[in-house]
Amino acid sequence: MNLSVKISNISKKFNATIALNSINCEINKGEIFGFIGPDGAGKTTLFRILTSLIIPDTGTAIVDGDNVVSDYKLLRNKLGYMPGRFSLYQDLTVEENLKFFAGVFKTSIKENYHLIEPIYKQIEPFKNRRAGKLSGGMKQKLALSCALIHKPNVLFLDEPTTGVDAVSRKEFWEMLKHLKSNELTIVVSTPYMDEAAQCDRVALIQKGEILDINTPQNIVNSFSHKLFALKCDNMYELNIESQTNKNTHSAYLFGETIHWVAKSEECKMNFISEINAKNFKNFEILQIQPSIEDCFMELMTK
Amino acid sequence: MKDFIIKEFKQIFRDYRSMVILFGIPIAQVLLFGFALTMDLNDVHFAVLDKSKDEYSKKIVDKINSSDYFILDQNLNSESEITKIFEKGIVKEVIVFESNFTENFIKKGTANLQIIADASDPNTANMLVNYTKAIVDNFQQTIVTENSLKGIVIPQIEFKYNSELKSVFMFVPGIITIILMLVSAMMTSISIAREKELGTMEILLVSPIKPIQIIVGKVLPYVLLSFINFMVILILSFWVFGMPMDGNMFLLLVEAVLYIVMSLALGIFISTVSNSQQTAMLLSMFALLLPTILLSGFIFPIENMPQILQILSNIMPSKWFIIIVKSIMLKQGSFIDVWKETLILISFTVFFIVLSIKKFKIRL
Missing domain, CATH: 3.30.70 (Alpha-Beta Plaits)
Structure with a gap:
């Protein structure tokens, strides 16, 4: 099985607002897949459905072989999720945060240190600093480390580069490319179009609908006008x-x-x-x- | 689970505001009540109905009058004047000596006097009586040793207007109840709401951690802290108010832990229905604190309430805990005396725990 994520006909409404309208999408194992679209396109809603946090109105989504609604318990063991907002304990130190999330997933920092090493090494000098006192780029590295510490099969990064400076953004994409392997599928969302080129494949999403799914190069090539x-x-x-x-x-x-x-x-x-x-x-x-x-x-x- | 508890402790100790609420407020409240009480006893007016007007009775009156606590207001001539003088409200205590007080003391070995206190303010009345008794005792000791007599003075005590002293020492059980409720319920509800507000709940949900683990992880640290709190209040009330401590202390501690767990479960229930720290705070304040203070019998005796409120007071867990604490601390009650109330508290606890696990959302 080469599919990591299979989304079929997913729709979600919030009252009268249609957040997602019959989304279909397949993501292969080991690829960096980007959902690209402006704010309010439905990216976060889609990510929350894929991470079993909300239930879609219609349609099914299979992530790493498990249905996000019925098999959520199994799924939650092998997902890595980094929400759009910095969501770690600001009053715990860098190391304590990492330790805590390792503990939550019944693993230890030691066990999977090799996975996070290239990222964590950069913030290790500040391991005794409270997470709330870190700079934006460092917070992001810590959040990524915490999302990776349990060796997930699929990593969901919801707008990881929003509000981060240009240098850190570039660094971040470098890190993702390093992480990329057959065992790890990385699903990213971003409102920045220029980041699309960093993904293996992208889905352009707008107002809850997917406009196109292709490699960045093919999308550019498909532009038929001068x-x-x-x-x-x-x-x-x-x-x-x-x-x-x-x-x-x-x-x-x-x-x-x-x-x-x-x-x-x-x-x-x-x-x-x-x-x-x-x-x-x-x-x-x-x-x-x-x-x-x-x-x-x-x-x-x- | 272990990591969760460690994390929770760290967060509590690093948040100085929580620490102030946890330990500062209880101590401040207990002391406030304590000092309001002890400072009351200054120059209290008392009256005397002396039927014998002999050596010893006069000496006792002089002794009481010369203490800092009492001022002799006037001498009365008949029993009927006692009620009148109490009704004026200035005199808080009347001392009645039997006729032939000195003679009875020397010859019969027993002399009777009566201390009547205005118990509409039961705390003051109780202290007045105790002070007076102490002075009389002291006098008796001196007389006995000086004159090598074998007499005793038997003070009869009568409380007027509130003869059962219904609210004496009521406030200590009341304060314990309210503080434990406030600290336990409010702190846990806020701490869970904070996870939601800061988005950490989102990550916790996407992890394999179970709702019960989150709940227990949240509750355990607060059980310990609230228990320490309880001990602090207990020790303070012993020192500051001279609260009797001769009931079954072990039973009291067990009941306290039960009540703490109940309040924590209630706090978690509140947090499952509120999404922000502010909502959690307001809910605990209005839905918990006010009814607890007003309906538990802490301030207003339940017997004096309208029928509807009396019925309503039954669903206040605090009411039952106050009954338990009073029974143990003041009446030396054993488990047999409080098993019904204990059972009610256990039911509340189970009810809230089940409810909060059920209500705990496994999704956003």
Whole structure:
């Protein structure tokens, strides 16, 4: 059996709000799988269902061979879960936290030290510091150590890089790549599109629905349009103009430029001449490679 | 489980606010009550109905009057004046000497006097009587040794208005009951609610740890701390109030542990229905503390309550514990006297433990 997680038709409603709408997804053993989507897309709800914390309204989910609803007791022995919010005991020290979670899973730090060593080594100098007094990056490393201490088969990381600085984020992904092995499946969620490239496969999720599941490269390759970056001195006007222009397929601000897709090659020429006629100062148009975010925007407009 | 308990202890000791609630408040309360009581006894007005007006009776009155605690208000002439003077409310104690007091003492060897105290404030009345008795005893000793006589003075004691002294020493059992309830129930409910609030419960749930392990892990440290608390209150009440301690102490301790476990179970039940520390705190305050104080018979005697409240008081576990403590401490009661109340407490305990395990959510 090569599947680690199998999600079939999972739906979940909170009162009138649909958090998840018939989600289907399969995650292979030993891969780093990312759920990528903006806040409120339903990532946390999905993770809580997969970690047996909430029951879906419909559908089934099998994690590591166990049903998340009926076999939750078995499942809870082999799951690693790191919630989006830092959820360790702030008034216990680094070492005490780790010891406690090892104890909860009936194991010891010694037994699985090799698993967490590369991560834990970095915070070991602070092992007598209270967890509440750690920096964001260190807290995250500790939380990861605690989630790993019992040698889980599947590791769920809910937005592990939210609120962490760029350097720590990079480090964190390095750590995940080190952890990756045949025995450990890592499921990550993140709102940062640029992190998608770090995953083996990703699912783009929006408003409780999965837009696409593929490798990051394939998702980028599937972008069928020519993408242009627009720039000029008056970006505000240009943004309005490009979004309302009848030749535009899609246009949105992306950092310092506007990413723009024409309806057709002909429309592109028309658009350029219209812009030139309106005298935007220093107007530039440049074809660029699409990123995951562009694919996401494209999928959203469908 | 062991790790859970160790962790819980560490958290309690590191949270100085919990420690203040745990140990500071009980001590402060007991002392407050203690001093409010002891400082009351200053220049209390008393009256004398002396039917003999002879040597010894006058000496006794002088002795009492010269002490710091008493001031002679007036001399009475007849029994009928006693009620009148009490009704004015200034005089708290009347001492009545029989006729031929000195003669009876020397010749018959026994002399009678009567101490009548206004027991509408039972604590003060009790202390007044004890002080007066002590002074009379002291006088008798001096007379006997000085004149080598063999007489004794027999004081008869009468409490007016509240003759059974229903609330004497009531407050110590009451305070023990309330503090144990407050500390045990509030602390556990807050500590579980805190796990929920900080998200650690989420991780605990995704672990193989069972609800019963979490509950026992939470309860055990507090059983120990509450028990220490109980001992502190007991020792303080012995020193500060001179609370009688001649009942079956072992039985009392066992009952206390039972009551502590009951309160803890109640606390856990509260925490299963509240999601934040604040809710837990408010719930324990309003749902527990107030009814406990008002309906347990701690402040208002249950017999004086309207019928409905009397019935309602039966579902206050604290009521039964107060009965047990009073029975053991004040009446030297044995297990046979309190088995019914004990059984009720056990039922409460089982009820709350089962309820909280049932209500304990294995999911979010």
